[in-house]
Amino acid sequence: MFMRVERCLAMVVLHCQVLIDADTDCGIRLPWGTTNPREITNAYPSFIQKILIGPSSEKRLIYVLKLFNGTASPKGAVWIDCGIHAREWIAPAFCQWFVQYLIDSQDTMITDILKSFEIYILPIWNVDGYEYTWTTDRFWRKNLSKHHRGQCRGTDLNRNWDASWCGPGASNNPCSQTYCGRHPESEPEVKAVATFIRQRSDHIKGYISIHSYSQMVMFPYSYKTSKSKDHKELNYIAQKAVTAVRSVHGTNYRYGNSATSIWEGRAQLPGAAEDRRA
């Protein structure tokens, strides 16, 4: 009985927790509490602003939410995105849940963060691919761009960044799951986010991208095995995150710079979003 995802997306992407419960009507089981569930930005106008960053290739709208709770100038911002890979449904669900969590939390750590930092959240990045996983192919990963040669569609948005673009670990074959696209940022979804972040590159202090599945905290580099200049700090933060996660339900996450520790040096991931600013 669930509404077509497309309709939910049109209602403002962010309000549908259609993601986990297949029998959920996106108008019913919403994570936004009771106020005005369809419009979180209307419900919490003083904390949340909705920013349109562009249409996808199929002209769906992609929105970023900006959360902030203060009058003073923010010290910086943190970016969090979900759903770059269409089939990873838990990721958009997480982003939506997290928005509500930030708003509801009474924990002073969270309220203090919201007073001094802006949080940008992109709940569903690959909007076309996401819709496609609901209507046509549950395990679709890429976007839905059409290519000149052949009948295969889609670019892996996480191989389309200007970071050692299309090196080992990506494919220039449009039929591949890791097709890198025609050139860096050829995909409108990647271009929209890259532009948004570039315009705020001094302001954004952290970039977090949520994927599934696996229990890993990965940080740059992905495309090469050498350590970034921030390796020690990133490693320290990842270790703290892993310890915090374990303290809740005992879940064990691995962590490390992705090209080396996580994949044991066997895999490199060129053109990935997380490397862009490393």
Ligand SMILES: *[C@@H]1O[C@H](CO)[C@@H](O)[C@H](O)[C@H]1NC(C)=O
């Ligand atoms: C997918 O990639 C193509 C480029 O190959 C782009 O033109 C298109 O807009 C993208 N579509 C989506 C849904 O990302």
Ligand SMILES: *[C@@H]1O[C@H](CO)[C@@H](O)[C@H](O)[C@H]1NC(C)=O
């Ligand atoms: C925003 O700040 C006010 C005043 O300090 C506080 O009462 C409120 O809980 C905060 N809201 C959020 C969402 O953090």
